[in-house]
Amino acid sequence: MARRFSIGWQRLALALIVGLLASCGSTSNDAASNGQTSTRSLRIGYQKGGSLPILKGNGALENRLKDVKVEWIEFAAGPPLLEALNAGSIDIGSTGQTPPIFAQAAGTPLVYIASVAASPTGQALLVPKDSPIQSVSELKGKKVAFAKGSSAHYFAIDVLREAGLQYSEIEPAFLTPPDARPAFEGGSVDAWIIWEPYLTIALKATDARVLHDGSSLAPSHSYYLASKTFAEQHPDLVSATLEEIQKVELWSQQEPQAVAKILAPVIGVDAAILEEVAKKQAFGLSPLDDTLVNEQQQIADTFFELGLIPKQVNIRDAIWTWQPAQTSAQ
Numbered sequence: 546m547a548r549r550f551s552i553g554w555q556r557l558a559l560a561l562i563v564g565l566l567a568s569c570g571s572t573s574n575d576a577a578s579n580g581q582t583s584t585r586s587l588r589i590g591y592q593k594g595g596s597l598p599i600l601k602g603n604g605a606l607e608n609r610l611k612d613v614k615v616e617w618i619e620f621a622a623g624p625p626l627l628e629a630l631n632a633g634s635i636d637i638g639s640t641g642q643t644p645p646i647f648a649q650a651a652g653t654p655l656v657y658i659a660s661v662a663a664s665p666t667g668q669a670l671l672v673p674k675d676s677p678i679q680s681v682s683e684l685k686g687k688k689v690a691f692a693k694g695s696s697a698h699y700f701a702i703d704v705l706r707e708a709g710l711q712y713s714e715i716e717p718a719f720l721t722p723p724d725a726r727p728a729f730e731g732g733s734v735d736a737w738i739i740w741e742p743y744l745t746i747a748l749k750a751t752d753a754r755v756l757h758d759g760s761s762l763a764p765s766h767s768y769y770l771a772s773k774t775f776a777e778q779h780p781d782l783v784s785a786t787l788e789e790i791q792k793v794e795l796w797s798q799q800e801p802q803a804v805a806k807i808l809a810p811v812i813g814v815d816a817a818i819l820e821e822v823a824k825k826q827a828f829g830l831s832p833l834d835d836t837l838v839n840e841q842q843q844i845a846d847t848f849f850e851l852g853l854i855p856k857q858v859n860i861r862d863a864i865w866t867w868q869p870a871q872t873s874a875q
Contacts, residue, residue: 586614587782590626590638593619593812594741594822595661595767596793597639602807606789613782619812621721624694627653627770636775637786641696641740641767646845648694649863650854654773656865659787660837661794662827663765668700668740669758671729671747678735681708681757684715687735690728693719696765697738699844702851703762704738712851729753742814742822749818766837769830776865783865791830798828833864 587610591597600606601617620626623640627648630638641663648655670689672678678687681704691697702712718725718734722743729737730751739747747753759765769787776783797804801823809816831837842860849857 584614585612585779585782586616587637587779587786588616588618588635589786590618590620590629590635592622592626592639593743593814594667594826595639596790596797596828598811599793599797599804599807600789602811603793605792606786609785609789610782621723622692622695624648624692625721627655630655630770630772633772635772636779637769637771637783639767639769642765642841642844643696643699643848644694645768645770645863646841646848646858646860647854649845649858649860650848650856655770656773656776656863657768657833657841657860658771658776658783658865659769659790659830660766660833661769661830663696663759663767664741664825664827665759665762665764666825667744667759667827668696668738668765669744670700670704670756671737671739671744671753672735672756673729673732674752674754676735676754678756681705682710684708684736685710686714686716688716688718688733689736689738690718690720690725690734691738692721692725693717696740696767698853699847700738700759700762700765702847704757707762726751741826742812742818745818745822746814763840766840768833768841771865773863773865787830794828794830797823797826832866838864 589597591601607615618629618635620629623644624647626635626638626640627644629635631648631651631653645655645657670681678684684705689701691701701715701717705712705715718728720728722739725734725737725739726747728734736756748755769790771783801820804823805816805820808814808819838860845854845858845860848854
């Protein structure tokens, strides 16, 4: 009997300890909502292009959100960034138009929170300088490298369609930028579809030829995305982040040299290359209107029709409403 009594008290004590820890966590969250010392965090996934690494470099978000722990995680491409968002490792990130479609089809609970126009020349199809290939139509039966589920994936479909080729008439080589470049230089692939700043880096380092860029294709966009749960629970942090990105966007279009100076140490790319990229980049956030939703839905439908995603997705189901404040360049 004494032993049973002792075990009972041990269990009770354990329950009390668990309850106390839960209470402490709840108190921390309550304190945050009451304006006291906050334990909230904001984890942002970024790539080498776009405004997020500029925002990381200038520290404006940390200065604004002094009671929030801001963390930055770099990714080589959009698909792994959204895999991290699905796993709960990041809260907000930015990708091209294709990754969120693949992610949504895979069940990732994401929301589109803002858009930005992509430069028509910010992505291109490259061939080696001595390649006999002179037109996109000559890619039939050739091996073309690009990252699966990235913006380059849809670029491949679009540029082939324009040339009268089917996607099935090429051999895709699914490679991320760090893996694609040595394959391209080593002759393992016949062509490579890549975006900035990797594009300008490759052109300077390899003397590759641009076989086709996006100038004659339909306009494309990049998107800022967030975990649906995070956006629902912390709309103030989402809005604050977008407002600071918008300030960076407005400033960046006027100061390409300063942009390059901030970016160089953040992403490890030469400032001269980054200044060249910045001069070609499109800037300015926008909420997703019907035109953008329909544009993105058309891309999603194309991937489903080609059997590249497992199910149809409804883009409109994943839209988070944001109304940008009136801001000026600083």
